Amino acid sequence: MLVNSREYAGTMLKAGEFMLQPISSKIEMLAMTDVECIYYQFNQPELFCDIRYNRIMKETDPPLIPSPLPIIPELQHFLESARTYLSEKKICRDLLSLKRKELAFILGYFYSDYDLASLVHPLSKYTSSFECFVYQNYKKVKTVEEFAKLGGYSQTTFRRIFDHVFHEPVYEWMLSRRKEEIIYELQNTEATISEICYKFGFESLPHFSNFCKKSFGTSPRSIRLKRSSE
Template identity: 25%
Template sequence: MSNITIVPRSFKEQPAYNLIELDDFSGVIFRPRKELRKQEVYATCHLFVVVLSGEKVVHTPEGDFHIRSGNAFLVRRGLHMFSEIFAEDHQYESLIFFIDDRLLADFFRTNALTISSPAPGVQPKNIFQIPVSPLMRAGIDATLPFFSNKAAVSKELLKVKLTEILLHIAQSKQGTEFLSFVKELQSHHKKDLLPLMEENFARSFSVKHFAELSGRSLTTFKKDFRNTFQQSPQKWINEKRLERARFLLTHTDLNVTDVCFEVGFENLSYFGQLFKKRFGTSPKKITTAQNPQK
């Protein structure tokens, strides 16, 4: 399996990015290293991204989105995407806000925004572009000094600035789309576990990150998971990964190492131990039996 950048976790793990964190959102100025110009990305929070310089192409199941300098886009939590960055002289820069459901719920409630529910059968978009008006750009520019002087940051004031930006979006041409997106979150805060887990068990996520994707606390996730699957999350995940691994070893030419990472394990020795305990034989013996020349 290719390496997946899980955001915002990857920024939290690298202090050089100077991430600013609050209870219900965080933010960062992103200037990528050369090796990060093509990334597979999985978002565990909603993303509001403003391209400050350069260009970005985001490939998603809903299509490809080309975002030029000066424009922005909003991404729903849980979207799996592939990001490509283009910039002259290697100068790409973006402002990223990682937004929790709680902030959007407070925004919706505090501003007394009322809209019609999305039409029956129409799924709200997981990603959409937002042209940046001069007034919205002024609000965005007002947040930038916070990231160059983190020690003096008033986090409460930064939250006010972000709320101002969200109000600009709500009043833009994409306002109805944005407000439908926000309102839909209120009735579908918790994702159904069955499709979530079936679609993602082979990704190298921890139980904690599966809980985040589902919109639950870790304790609630474990409780709901056991009620749904009648076993613990880790046991179910390992079982699904091992079954997938046996299938790949039996029906493809992938070697043991490739299969290990393809199904979501990150440690080859641990994978081998679990596999032998589950099936009574090692992964290597299965590949050898299928193809003695391996």
């Protein structure tokens, strides 16, 4: 698979290799042949303890040219079990949380500081960025006003920075994320429609139903029934 990003420009990702891509870095992937891979996206990295992270940043120079790391047997076992879970129609979030912790242990225990330097140094460029703040906190707020206040910005300044960084108005971006999460909840969890309704701040079930019909062209119940029939 050909990967092209700021960190991995024109890099071939071969069988038995993996890479960690910073959350706000743009990436393009092109399959050169039939291929199967696991793409794992997260907002808050749970990969290294602060002591290990700081030591790598201070004492271990990153490679001049970042390259993918080999998948060792322990990581291969992890990926095989993850693949089994991902093939199921429904995925338990608690299980995914445990798998995330398992991944953190494997990387921290079986890979050297030098190996991890190729992951940590690119990641560090984004940990204090505006993009990182947005991705780590957008689920905590319901309005643009709350979002701006959380970051210590005026609404005008926050909107201006957001437009410049994401090339999209903040309200529209938040609405898109909200729609994605509602669809996920309806299709992949056992939460009742009422629970999902109030989780996302809707005042009533009719209000939630109208939102779904306007956004997805059908009712929450129809979305869930469609999942059951697949």
